[in-house]
Amino acid sequence: MMQWWQILLLTLYSAYQICDELTIVSSAGSPVFAGFISGLIMGDLATGLTIGASLQLMVLGVGTFGGASRIDATSGAVLATAFSVSQGIDPELAVATIAVPVAALLVYTDIAGRFSTTYFAHRVDAAVEKFDYAAIERNYLLGAIPWALSRALPVFLALAFGGEFVDAMVQAIQQYQWVANGLTLAARMLPGLGFAILLHYLPLKRNLHYLAVGFALTAMLTVLYGNVSALGGAVAGIVGTLPEDSGVAFVNNFKGLSMIGIAIVGIFLSVLHYINGQKVAVVAPSNSESGEIDDDEI
Incomplete structure (x- = not known):
């Protein structure tokens, strides 16, 4: 069972990590860093690093170019670590059943964040024509809010209301051991897939x-x-x-x-x-x- 302060800290980190990825680029928005922070908050650093490293290898050769979106492995690492520690799920099973589906679903919230920031971009354009530097700075900072919400809101909803669903899902999977073994094997293959994608783009x-x-x-x-x-x-x-x-x-x-x-x-x-x-x-x-x-x- 997660505490309220753990949900709060994980939500705040989720809001910050996407802004860091787009501006500061200090690696705080990487999956392995997300696993480290989530494991630290949940009290199981080893599990967090295991999940974060697996997802980091999965997206090692994947990047975003222009306005393209990619799977959000960072938010997947946050949720997988949180539920793995709180529900007692095996880390490899958590990667396959939670992290990967969440990372794929959050592509849609990423697109929503990109669309919503265009409103502030147009306001910045209008302020540039008027040489209103205060308005330029204000709208630039306000544009970070949709980006932060695109990660923080789904992570908060999943952490606050998804515990019972995840627990029921794990109990159902445990009834069929062959399903759990297959998902664990798939999770172990993901780092190899990441290396294969990386090698595809290297000279x-x-x-x-x-x-x-x-x-x-x-x-x-x-x-x-x-x-x-x-x-x-x-x-x-x-x-x-x-x-x-x-x-x-x-x-x-x-x-x-x-x-x-x-x-x-x-x-x-x-x-x-x-x-x-x-x-x-x-x-x-x-x-x-x-x-x-x-x-x-x-």
């Missing part, structure tokens, strides 16, 4: 060798340090069975260092790319007779 044809090297190093280092860690655990188990007066002591300091190895390789490749970039002379783009730039890569 892989020119950098395929880097992708291959990174994949190979990740696989090799994971296996290598996994075996080292297993060896350290086995040695520690053998030494632990010896008598205390045998004088043999062993401390298991073997850790999974695969990410450290990947970071070192990443730094090396970054330095290599920087050095190669310094060697390449900057070529000015060629202009056609019509004045258009033929080459978009400098």
Whole structure:
């Protein structure tokens, strides 16, 4: 059962995060940050980070261009974390049953927010013609209200009145374990889908060798340090069975260092790319007779 102050804080954060995403861009509007804040408010930081990270990977390669709308994974992370902690739902199940549907439904509130802000945009245009700077600032700030409500209002309604519905839904799913297993599997596939979308938009044809090297190093280092860690655990188990007066002591300091190895390789490749970039002379783009730039890569 959620407390009133938890609902209030989550609603206020939902109102702020979209404004931050559109103006300050401090990453406070990202799904992983939403999971962190929601988990902190709900008292289960691990669950919040798990849900937020899963949704962050899902939308890793998705962006908005112009007036396009995308699924609101941030609000999905807020609601999924809140209901996962309060109703005792498995985080992966919460991602599939709550976060993804909510993220898809809030596309409509995003569109409503975009439409409603045009009213203040026209008022700003009128104020510009009159050189009324106070009116420009006032209407610019008022335009943030529809954006904030586009997230805060549905999140508040879901948190305040959706608890019983979510509880009933979870009880129904638990009666059919195969449904819960299928939804959990779907949630585990979402991060892979996010990476696939990201790879689709990256210039892989020119950098395929880097992708291959990174994949190979990740696989090799994971296996290598996994075996080292297993060896350290086995040695520690053998030494632990010896008598205390045998004088043999062993401390298991073997850790999974695969990410450290990947970071070192990443730094090396970054330095290599920087050095190669310094060697390449900057070529000015060629202009056609019509004045258009033929080459978009400098």
